[in-house]
Structure formats: structure tokens, C-alpha cells
Amino acid sequence: MDMDDTSEQQQVAFAMHTFERIHHTEFQRRFLSQNTRHDGRAFSQFRATHVTKGTVSTAQGSSTVRIGNTTVVCGIKAEVSEPDVKTPNEGYLVTNVELSPMCSARFRPGAPSDEAQVASEHIHRLFGKAVDLATLCIESGQAVWSLSADIVCLKYDGNILDTAILALVAALEDLRLPEAQLDSATGVVSADRTIARQLTLRKRLFPATFALVDTYLVADADDAEEQLATTSVLVVLDDSGRLANIWKRGACPVSNETIHQCIESAVERAETISKTL
């Protein structure tokens, strides 16, 4: 397929991928102006989503989630630690998102990027309410479970937040904690691996991210579209259809209707992914 450069009287023909390389913005705009996207999706269409639970046997709970080309692995390790003095009955859930240079040429080796840290923090706050931390208590004021959820991105192609949130939901559902008891005489916590306890989530979370590219609202932007997006809106719903979180990022202001449109699409999306999860 050849594209013509119509801006000048001189006609130059390019192969499609050459055009994409030299004028990335215009390349995307041409598709959007034709009511389609460069990968053939409709504006409100999400990429194929696959969830596999229990993929890492060394972790107490794990999952692999793919949204299009974006792939993440989430592994949860459970350790015993002392509770905070202010909350003697509550355990911990520590989240960490890792965007290594392996998953995309965009990331540099070394300290975690701002993007990774912001994602970790956002997910941490989101799940602080979804997980009943009191169920992680072993002995009040003495010993609690500390869950470290590490979300490692293997392949980055946009929309890391949706993928990471889904992965953590799946890994938490996969989590099996051994029955633990504190021996008050010795102060040693012993765990019985034969009795595996599942963690009940207060609510399952269903994320949906939308990006505003020029004036077009697209669902589940991939890396190429994310580069152009001026704003993105994350809507997280729980299983009873209530809003758990809305997060609009980016400099470009959006109208009230746009937000409503996002929520409506997010409700549809939640219905579809609740079946795959």
C-alpha cells in the first residue's frame, strides 16, 4: 500500500512502513480520520486479552496476562513480618511494577523509571481497599503475612496499567496461603503447607484505559498511539459495577461527556473481562 504526500505539488510515494517511520503522527492521523486505527481496531475495541493463572511455581500466587502484545507476569510471595503498631491486625500488600529495558527499547537500565514507580504506587492504593488486610493477620500485634506482589513486564506495547491490575487480580485469586500459627512460647511462626487457604477479595477490579489522540477517544491504546496521546483516562470498576477509581492523566482538558463515554465503555469492558478472568 502506498501513501501519497499531498501537501506539496510534488508527488512522492512511500511504502507504508517508511511513512510510519518518517512521519509517525501523520501516519496515525490518517487512520483515525478514516474512523479506524493502524491495527484495524474500532475506536472502542480492546485488544485480545488472555489471563493464565499459576504460571510461576516458586510464587504463592501468580499469573500471566496478555493484552495484545503487552505481557506481564505477576508473582506474589508471602512472608511473615511484624504488623505496624497502629494497625496490629493488618498485614501488608506491597506492589512493585518493573519495566525493565528488556520489554521495550524505551526503558533504560538502572533505577526504576518514574512511569514504573507511579504505576506501582497507583496500584498499591487501588488494592489497599480491595484486599481485606485483616485476613492476613496471624497473631494480633505479633505476626502478619506480608504479601509482595511483583509485576514484571516482559513485553511492552502500551496500556501497562490495565495489564498490571488484571495480573494482580488474577494472582491474588490464585494465591494460596499456608495455615500459620504463632507459638507464643518460642515466638516462632510455623506454617502448615498441607492446608492452603485462599484469600477472598473484597472486590474484583476491572480496569479500562482510554486515550485521547487528537480529538479521537480510543480504547486500550498501544505503544504507538500512547506516544501521541495527550490524555489518558483510567476507569476501574468493581464486580458490582461500582466505580473503584478514575484517573485522568495528561495536560489536555476533557469534557464531561468524554468521561461519561469512558465509563460506559468501561462497563462493557468489565463484563467481557469478568468472563476471561
Add this chain to the structure above:
Amino acid sequence: MSRQELISPEGLRVDGRRANELRRISCRASVLNSADGSAYYEQGNTKVLVAVYGPREPRNRSLAQQDHATINVEFNIAPFSTSERRKRSKGDKRLLEISSFVKQTFEGAIQTAIYPRSQIDIYIHLLQHDGGTLETCINAATLALVDAGISMMDYVCACTAGFIDETPILDLNFVEESSIEVPNLTVAIMPRNGNIALLQMESKLHSSKLEDVMELAVEGCKHIHRKLDQAVLVAAKDLADKLSN
């Protein structure tokens, strides 16, 4: 703690293998589309993912060598990969050691002279750990480098071997590896001429036994070579199919 029996009277090891048996290997090249070359490699329960970027312009100009390519290896362990969650520590010596072994091995294998003023990045991610980290890293990196189309003298195939109760054993798993009595020998060879690219041994072994253990490890390397070769063939066929369509 009493000594755990690593070989049963029937001659079986803790995971049910015979002394000269490798763990199940499954590998695939071209798993990541963002990288120039990539590979996923599983040996038993040890799983690694490798991405190769390059040859590309060095990030830091001062790193550029006028007559050959610079090789950069980053080795990373997923925190959930081991039985105890690994605490993140910057510049972990063990990680640096492994990445420097991999780097030194491939500096000899890659024809760096044909890529002057450029850098080749090898990112290794260990997803699940069950012994034999170095061998799996080297094997996976070979596959990823071949996938990236980087000129090499030959494959580099690595394998471990140990010695328990007067018997040389092949491809140590985590339990065998962590036992103090078991010497842990890692050999990497270039299969075409049989040259040794890397040889490393931890713990002690009588010098007269070394040859037997080495021989077994080299046998293992040759077997792994065939496996890698098959994976390259599959990837090449895939590519050929895509090009012809």
C-alpha cells in the same frame, strides 16, 4: 540437619532422574517483537527470557570502541523466582558475577570486529529459579543472539555437572546445587571445534575425577546444541513462511 540423600539406592536423584540425564529442555526463539532478537528457554523448572538489542549506537559515546562492538549484559532476577523472595540490592555481587561471565563468554563468540562503534545489549531475565542459572543464561543468550542475526563463530552451549557418591551427575538442580558436598562444574563449549568457552567450578573435586565430570558435561552441551539448533530451525522456517506469504 542430617545429610539429605541425593542419590537413592536405586540410583535415582531427588527429582527422579538418572545420573546422566538432563532436565526437560524447551526453548523458542523470536518471542518478543520489540527486541532485535529474543528467546525463551526452560530447563526443568528454571525459566529465562533473553532479549538482544543491537548492534546499535552506544548510549554513551565514550563506550564506543573504534575496532569492535561493545557487549553489555544485564542480568535480572524476578523477585518471585526463588523460594525466598529476593531482597533488591543494587549491584548484587552474585548478579554482577553472572552477567560478567556471560559477557566474557560471548565476547569470544561474537564476531565483534565486524560491528565497530556499536553496542550489543543482552538483557537476561530469570523468571523461575531451580538451579543452573549460568548454563540456562548462556544457552538462552545464544539462541537470542542467533535470532538477532548477530554474526558468531559458533553456538555457545553450556551445561553443569557434579559428582555425588563416586558418580558424575549431569545438570544439577537447585537441591543438588545447594548441597555443600556436591562440586558444581559449569562448562560452555563451542560445539563445532569443541573449544571451551567457559569453565567454572565451585567446591572441591579430586583432580583425577575432573576428566569424567568434564566429559559428562560436554556430552550434555552437545545434546543442548542439538536442542538449540532445532529451535533455530523452527524460527527460521517461521520466518521463511512469513516472507513467502
